[in-house]
Amino acid sequence: MSEDPTAAFRIEAGELLEQVEQGLLDLRDNLGDMGLVNAMFRGLHTLKGSGAMFGFDALAGFTHHCETAFDRVRKGDVRATPDLVDVILSAGDHMRALVEGDAPEAAGQAILARLAAAVDAAAGGGSAPAPAPAAPTKKGWKLSFRLPVDAMANGTNPLALLDELRALGDATIVARTDAVPPLADLVPNHCVIGWDCTLVGDISHDAIEDVFLFVMDDMEITIEPLAVEDDASGAGADDAAEPAAPTPAASAAPAAPAAVTVNDQQDRRAATRSQGEHVRVPAERLDELMDRVGELVIAQSRLSQLAHHGNDLSLRSVSEEIERLAGEMRDTMMVLRMVPVSTLFGRFRRLILDLANETGKAIELVTEGETTEVDKTVIERLFDPLVHIIRNSCDHGLEKAEDRLAAGKPASGLIRLSAHQAGGEVLITITDDGRGIDRERVRAKAEANGLIQPGQVVSEDELLGLIFHPGFSTAAQVTNLSGRGVGMDVVKRTIESLRGSIDVKSVAGQGSTITLRIPLTLAIIEGLLVRVGEGRYVIPLAAVEECLELSLEEDLRSRGRSIITLRERLIPFLRLRDLFVTGTKPDTYQKIVVVGTGSERVGLVVDQIIGNHQTVIKAMSPLHRNVAAFAGATILGDGSVALILDIAQLVALGQPREERRIAAA
Amino acid sequence: MTASILTVDDSASLRMAIRIALSGAGYAVTEASDGVEGLAKATAQRFDLIVTDLNMPNMDGLEMIRALRQQPAQAGIPIIFLTTESDDAMKAQAKAAGATGWLVKPFQAEQLIRVAQKVLAR
Numbered sequence A: 001m002s003e004d005p006t007a008a009f010r011i012e013a014g015e016l017l018e019q020v021e022q023g024l025l026d027l028r029d030n031l032g033d034m035g036l037v038n039a040m041f042r043g044l045h046t047l048k049g050s051g052a053m054f055g056f057d058a059l060a061g062f063t064h065h066c067e068t069a070f071d072r073v074r075k076g077d078v079r080a081t082p083d084l085v086d087v088i089l090s091a092g093d094h095m096r097a098l099v100e101g102d103a104p105e106a107a108g109q110a111i112l113a114r115l116a117a118a119v120d121a122a123a124g125g126g127s128a129p130a131p132a133p134a135a136p137t138k139k140g141w142k143l144s145f146r147l148p149v150d151a152m153a154n155g156t157n158p159l160a161l162l163d164e165l166r167a168l169g170d171a172t173i174v175a176r177t178d179a180v181p182p183l184a185d186l187v188p189n190h191c192v193i194g195w196d197c198t199l200v201g202d203i204s205h206d207a208i209e210d211v212f213l214f215v216m217d218d219m220e221i222t223i224e225p226l227a228v229e230d231d232a233s234g235a236g237a238d239d240a241a242e243p244a245a246p247t248p249a250a251s252a253a254p255a256a257p258a259a260v261t262v263n264d265q266q267d268r269r270a271a272t273r274s275q276g277e278h279v280r281v282p283a284e285r286l287d288e289l290m291d292r293v294g295e296l297v298i299a300q301s302r303l304s305q306l307a308h309h310g311n312d313l314s315l316r317s318v319s320e321e322i323e324r325l326a327g328e329m330r331d332t333m334m335v336l337r338m339v340p341v342s343t344l345f346g347r348f349r350r351l352i353l354d355l356a357n358e359t360g361k362a363i364e365l366v367t368e369g370e371t372t373e374v375d376k377t378v379i380e381r382l383f384d385p386l387v388h389i390i391r392n393s394c395d396h397g398l399e400k401a402e403d404r405l406a407a408g409k410p411a412s413g414l415i416r417l418s419a420h421q422a423g424g425e426v427l428i429t430i431t432d433d434g435r436g437i438d439r440e441r442v443r444a445k446a447e448a449n450g451l452i453q454p455g456q457v458v459s460e461d462e463l464l465g466l467i468f469h470p471g472f473s474t475a476a477q478v479t480n481l482s483g484r485g486v487g488m489d490v491v492k493r494t495i496e497s498l499r500g501s502i503d504v505k506s507v508a509g510q511g512s513t514i515t516l517r518i519p520l521t522l523a524i525i526e527g528l529l530v531r532v533g534e535g536r537y538v539i540p541l542a543a544v545e546e547c548l549e550l551s552l553e554e555d556l557r558s559r560g561r562s563i564i565t566l567r568e569r570l571i572p573f574l575r576l577r578d579l580f581v582t583g584t585k586p587d588t589y590q591k592i593v594v595v596g597t598g599s600e601r602v603g604l605v606v607d608q609i610i611g612n613h614q615t616v617i618k619a620m621s622p623l624h625r626n627v628a629a630f631a632g633a634t635i636l637g638d639g640s641v642a643l644i645l646d647i648a649q650l651v652a653l654g655q656p657r658e659e660r661r662i663a664a665a
Numbered sequence B: 001m002t003a004s005i006l007t008v009d010d011s012a013s014l015r016m017a018i019r020i021a022l023s024g025a026g027y028a029v030t031e032a033s034d035g036v037e038g039l040a041k042a043t044a045q046r047f048d049l050i051v052t053d054l055n056m057p058n059m060d061g062l063e064m065i066r067a068l069r070q071q072p073a074q075a076g077i078p079i080i081f082l083t084t085e086s087d088d089a090m091k092a093q094a095k096a097a098g099a100t101g102w103l104v105k106p107f108q109a110e111q112l113i114r115v116a117q118k119v120l121a122r
Helices: A005-029 A034-053 A057-074 A082-100 A105-122 A158-168 A205-211 A233-244 A255-273 A283-309 A313-336 A342-359 A376-397 A401-406 A439-448 A460-468 A488-497 A552-558 A647-664 B012-024 B035-044 B061-070 B088-097 B109-119
Strands: A137-146 A170-176 A194-204 A220-225 A338-340 A363-368 A373-375 A413-422 A425-432 A501-507 A511-519 A524-532 A535-540 A544-550 A563-566 A569-575 A590-597 A600-606 A608-616 A630-635 A641-645 B004-008 B028-032 B049-053 B079-084 B101-105
Touching: A005 A034, A005 A082, A005 A342, A005 B012, A034 A057, A034 A082, A034 B012, A034 B079, A034 B101, A057 A082, A057 A105, A082 A105, A082 A342, A137 A205, A158 A170, A158 A194, A158 A205, A158 B109, A194 A205, A205 A220, A283 A313, A283 A608, A313 A338, A338 A342, A338 A376, A342 A363, A342 A376, A342 A413, A373 A376, A376 A413, A376 A425, A376 A488, A376 A511, A439 A460, A460 A488, A460 A501, A488 A501, A524 A590, A524 A600, A535 A608, A544 A563, A544 A600, A569 A647, A590 A608, A590 A647, A600 A647, A608 A630, B004 B012, B004 B035, B012 B028, B012 B049, B012 B109, B028 B035, B035 B049, B035 B061, B049 B061, B049 B109, B061 B079, B061 B088, B079 B088, B079 B109, B101 B109
Parallel strands: A363 A413, A535 A641, A569 A600, B004 B028, B004 B049, B049 B079, B079 B101
Antiparallel strands: A137 A194, A137 A220, A170 A194, A338 A373, A413 A425, A425 A511, A501 A511, A524 A535, A524 A608, A544 A590, A563 A569, A590 A600, A630 A641
C-alpha cells in the first residue's frame, strides 16, 4: 500500500462529514443536546485542522466558519435552531465538494451568507478582536528568567533551553540560587534555580522568545536590550513581563463537565467499534482475497473428486480436511465483507429531511434491523434503488398533511425501512402509510401505453407488477422528485442484477410495501447443478422452490401448452432443451425445477438434477455479457465450465408468453 | 539510540503525516488513535516524546495528559500537543494539564521536527 496522507485524508474527511451529518440530523431532533453540539464541533475542528495540513485551504477556510458557529452554540451564545442545522447540512455538502475539489466558489459564498444570517437570527451578535505584536533587533540582550516550578515535571529541560540560548550568540549565563530551599525541603523535580544571561550578537527579540516559546507565558522573564543608551529600553521587557502571571490549574476545572458529555456522546460509536484493534483494508484487497478463496474452493472440489474416484484412503481424509478448511475459510471471508445495513439506512435520514422540505409534507423515518449484515458490494449497489423507492413513496405515496388528517391518519407520514436476514437472503422492506397505489390509474396508464388490452382481466399482483415496466410512471405531473426518467424498471433491473427480487404490495388508503430480497453475497452461491442435453448448468438454490418429475406421458399431455398444474395453480414451464437448442433426445424422466422471483414462478425442464454445488461465480466475458439467460459461469470439479442461469431473465421470458395465453384462454 | 516518539491522534491521515515526517528524521514512531490507546501505550512503554492531538473521541488529549502526569514514571517526558491558532484557551488548559509545548496546525514537517528536536534533550 502506498502511503499518501492526502488520499487518507480524503477518505477520513468523507467519514467525518458522514458523522457530522448523522450528528446534525440527531441534533435537529434534539436541539438542546450539548453532547451532540460538542461532537459536531470536534468533527468540524478536526476537518479544519487536517484540511489545512494537507493543503485543502479552501476547505479549512470554509469549515472554520461552521466551526465558529458551533463554538458559539457550544458556549451558549447562539442557540441551535433548525435553520442553523439545515445551513450546516448544506455546508457539509459543500465541504464534501471541496474535498473532491469541484466546489463552485459562489455556492460556498451563498452558504456562508445563509450561515451568517442563521447565526444572527439565533443570537444577539458579538465579535473578537485580534492583537498582533512586533519586535525590533538589538546589539545584544540582558535576560533574567526563572522557569515555572513544575517545568521539569512537565517535560521542559532547562539545560536544553540554555543550550538554545548559547546557540543564538555569545552567552554568559549565571545561575541564581537564592530560591533554593534547604536540602530537607528540596523536591528533586522542582525547578527552583533562576538564571541571568547576557547575550551578545545581532539577535532578534523574536528569536529569544522562540527559545522560551513553550514556557514564556508561565515564567518570570525580563528581556532588556544591552545598549543602555537606547531610549526604548522598556518596550521589549514590558511585552514579555506582562503575561508572566501564571494561570495554574484553576482553568482545568471547567473543562471537566464538558469532557464528560462528549464522552457520553462517544459511547455509541465506541460501542459499535467494539473492543480490540481494527485494521483498515482497502476493499480491492478483500476482493482479491475473495477471488483466491474462490480458486481454492474450485481446486478443492477437483481434489475431492480425484480422491473419491481413487481408493487411497489417506488421500481421501486429507481431501476431506481441506474441504472443511476451505469451507471455513470461505465463511470467514464472507463475514469479513459484511457490513451492517445501518451504513446504508443512515444515509436516508438526510434524504427524508430533504424530501420533507421539498414536498412540504411532514415525514417520519423509522428504521429497523440495522444490525443486519450484507456484503459490502451489495450495500453499495442497493443505495440508488432504495433512493428511488423512497422518493416514490414520499412523492406519490404519502398524502399532504390535511388529506392525512381528513383520512383519520396522523399528520406526519411514516416511512419504515426494515431489514432482516432469512436464510441466505436479506429482506429489505420499505413501507409507507400513504394512500397506496391507485390501481385505476395504473390500469389506465397501462392501457394507454399498450401494456395491457382495455378491459383485460389481470390479477392484483400482475397489475401492481406493471409499475416495473419500462417507462411507467403514474404521477399526473412530473415532479422534481420522481419523474426523472428513471423508472421502477431500472430499480427492478438493478435488484435483479444483484440476483435479488422485488415485490410490491399495496392496500388502498393504507399504504404500500416494497420488499427486496437480496442474496447475502455476490461471490459464492449455493447452486443446484443440473444437466440439459450434454451441458451442465447451475440454478441458484435460493430461487428453487421445488423439483418435480415430468413423466413422458405428462409431457405429451401438456405438449403445446407448456403448463403444469401444481397444487391447483397453473405454472408455465420452459423446456431448456428447446431453449438452448441442444438437439438431444429428452431423458425418459425429465425433471421440472420450479423457480421463482417474488410472486412469479416458472418451471424449468431439465434432463437430470445432479445435486447441490458450491458455486464460485465468475463473471461472463465482455463478449458474452449480453446473453440474457445467463448470470455468469463457474468451474466444476472436473475443470469443465457450467453456466449459471439468470433466473429473473428466465422467469420474465417464460411468464408473459405463457400467462398471456392463459389469460386469453 | 534512536529517540522514540508516540503520536496520538484520531485522524489517521495526520498520524500518517506525523509518522512520515518524524521517522524520516530518524525517530522511532508509534501511533495511537485516541487518548485511551495513547495512555495505554505510554504506560506500557517509556517514550522520549509524546505528540498528541487534543480533540479526540473516548479520551481527549487533555485528560490523557493529566492522566500521564499523574504517573511518577511519566514526569519529565515532553508532551507536545497539536492545536489550532484559535485555541488560546485550549493552550492554557493543556499547559495547566502538564503539556510541555505545542504546535499550531497547519504545520510543515520541518516545524514538527524542529519542535521535536527542541524538546528532546540533547
